[in-house]
Amino acid sequence: MDNEQILIQRAQKGDHTAFAALVDEHQRYVYNLAFRVVKDENEALDLTQETFVRAWTALPNFRGNSQFRTWLYRIVTNLCYNRLPTLRRSLADLGDDVLPDIPEPENAPTNPAREFESNETRTYLHHAINGLDANYKLLISLRYQDELSYDEIASLLNLPLGTVKTGLFRAKERLRIALANYHAEEQWTIS
Amino acid sequence: MDDLLNPNEQNLIIEDALRSYPMATMPKGVSELVLARIRTEPAPRFQFTRNDYVLAVVLSLVLGAMLFAFQSLPPHALIQIRIQGILLWQSFLVNYRWLVPLTSIMFGASLAVFAFFQLLRPQRFEQ
Numbered sequence: 001m002d003n004e005q006i007l008i009q010r011a012q013k014g015d016h017t018a019f020a021a022l023v024d025e026h027q028r029y030v031y032n033l034a035f036r037v038v039k040d041e042n043e044a045l046d047l048t049q050e051t052f053v054r055a056w057t058a059l060p061n062f063r064g065n066s067q068f069r070t071w072l073y074r075i076v077t078n079l080c081y082n083r084l085p086t087l088r089r090s091l092a093d094l095g096d097d098v099l100p101d102i103p104e105p106e107n108a109p110t111n112p113a114r115e116f117e118s119n120e121t122r123t124y125l126h127h128a129i130n131g132l133d134a135n136y137k138l139l140i141s142l143r144y145q146d147e148l149s150y151d152e153i154a155s156l157l158n159l160p161l162g163t164v165k166t167g168l169f170r171a172k173e174r175l176r177i178a179l180a181n182y183h184a185e186e187q188w189t190i191s
Numbered sequence: 192m193d194d195l196l197n198p199n200e201q202n203l204i205i206e207d208a209l210r211s212y213p214m215a216t217m218p219k220g221v222s223e224l225v226l227a228r229i230r231t232e233p234a235p236r237f238q239f240t241r242n243d244y245v246l247a248v249v250l251s252l253v254l255g256a257m258l259f260a261f262q263s264l265p266p267h268a269l270i271q272i273r274i275q276g277i278l279l280w281q282s283f284l285v286n287y288r289w290l291v292p293l294t295s296i297m298f299g300a301s302l303a304v305f306a307f308f309q310l311l312r313p314q315r316f317e318q
Contacts, residue, residue, distance in 0.1 A: 019226075020225075020226055024222055027217065027222065031217050031221065035215040036215065048221055052225040052229075125208035126212055129209070129212055140212065144210055175209075176201055179201060179204060179205065
């Protein structure tokens with residue numbers, strides 16, 4: 001039995017210290033997810049607190065069928081749905097008509113063209129990610145920051161697998177447009 | 192400059208940006224705030240859900256409707272029902288008497304098994 005399971009069992013018996021350890025372990029991820037969706041520090045902080053309070057009261061119902069952090073993500077996502085009524089709809093509206101084969105390079109390429117990718121480009125793209133709609137940012141956070149699989153995201157958000165893939169594909173398409181604009185601007189500046 | 196990048200290189204740059212997308216800066220003191228709240232809100236041992244209330248209302252309405260329907264029957268129909276009931280009960284006692292102890296034993300055994308598995312589970316919220 002790993003350390004987290006022991007903490008969960010102790011917290012289920014009412015041990016505040018064990019629950020505090022769980023909060024310390026997961027708060028960063030919960031807050032990040034909330035912040036990426038609601039885009040407001042105070043609201044994200046409020047959602048984070050609410051998530052852990054609900055987790056505490058619902059802890060007797062946690063059977064360990066899923067990972068604890070995935071369970072927390074489910075709670076915070078539901079709270080985000082309550083806070084942003086259009087979020088659930090916008091996720092469902094992504095549809096699953098596009099089923100692209102999303103390339104996922106495991107390692108950084110050794111291609112010299114990689115040198116081209118400056119910190120400025122990365123920062124620019126990070127700003128572009130910040131500017132994406134909440135539904136895309138939710139998918140990106142779950143996939144790239146929380147490192148959930150497509151199946152886990154689909155299960156967590158109660159969406160078809162195809163919708164999750166389509167959402168991420170479209171988010172990347174938007175970033176591709178942003179990248180093209182960035183390069184066009186740079187070209188214009190140079191010329 | 193855009194011409195220098197083929198779609199694959201664009202993909203790599205975008206993947207890199209997605210993977211290096213930073214986590215939001217965490218405000219301090221969240222744990223303390225959460226703990227302060229859960230100390231004032233001890234986790235309940237048992238909680239009614241919204242479904243429980245809906246089920247309770249539906250059952251009450253059904254029982255009420257049955258009682259009302261039964262009360263509204265004419266006396267003749269009530270007597271007929273009672274006679275049929277007595278006949279059915281006597282028939283049961285004659286033909287299926289053995290079901291009574293068997294059902295009791297099975298019910299008792301089920302409760303024993305349930306109690307056994309409940310004892311194996313960790314106790315919760317013994318505050």
